[in-house]
Amino acid sequence: MSRNNMKLARAFFRRWVSDPRYASGWVLAVLLLVLAGIYATAPETVIRGASLVAPEFRIHEVELGSVTLELDSQGTARARDRLGLAFRAAGEVVEVSDNFANGAWVKQGETLVRLDPVPFELEVAQRRHDLAAARLHLEQVQANAKIARRNPSRNATDFALQVPQLKEAEARVDVAQAALRKAESDLARATMVAPFSGRLEQVQVTEGQSVTAGQPLGQLFSSDRMEVRLPVPDEWLDLLAVFGAGPGQALEVPVTLEGRFGGKERQWQGTI
Structure with a gap:
């Protein structure tokens, strides 16, 4: 440099x-x-696209048709027809059927218990006497009214013409007739008969016992028709077509009841 x-x-x-x-x-x-x-x-950068993976699909061929859905539930069976047995009037028990016992089967119209009929027969006789007296009184009033209306005065009142007396006599006859019908009904009901065929339970009466009107003597239930209350979830109601049935209309949904009875597994068919 x-x-x-x-x-x-x-x-x-x-x-x-x-x-x-x-x-x-x-x-x-x-x-x-x-x-x-x-x-x-710097090394060369290579940009690569993301690899695409094809999704997997499963294809099922479907056909339009009816499907039966099975819904499980459980409940307790009870008799649909159940009746408490009692007398409408008080009295003394003079006869008890041998079949009037817990668990016994009785037929419709079978005599179960009988009360002493004498007091009821006396009541019927008394009411017949009252009716006869009421009719006699009515005839007397009718005769008096006929005489009063034959030559009435100008200022004659309804009382003078026997108008209110006639109404009272007619009402007395109506009351006597109603009392006689009640006495005859009590006499007929002094004999208790089975209103339908079924089994007895909660029987509590013996011969010679004095019972009061309405006192429970037992219960009769029919075993030919049973009722089972099954709890159903709210979302099932539409499936059972509950909202499609009209008032008093049966749904006709088939139900299969299963249970153990008499040592064996049994099935019963029913409907909702």
């Missing part, structure tokens, strides 16, 4: 490099050179 070139280099160094005012510029230039070198030597 010539002497002139050396002088120029020293002057350039003193002018640009050693001057603190240009130090930051040189630092920036060096950083740019370093970054350019890194970028030039």
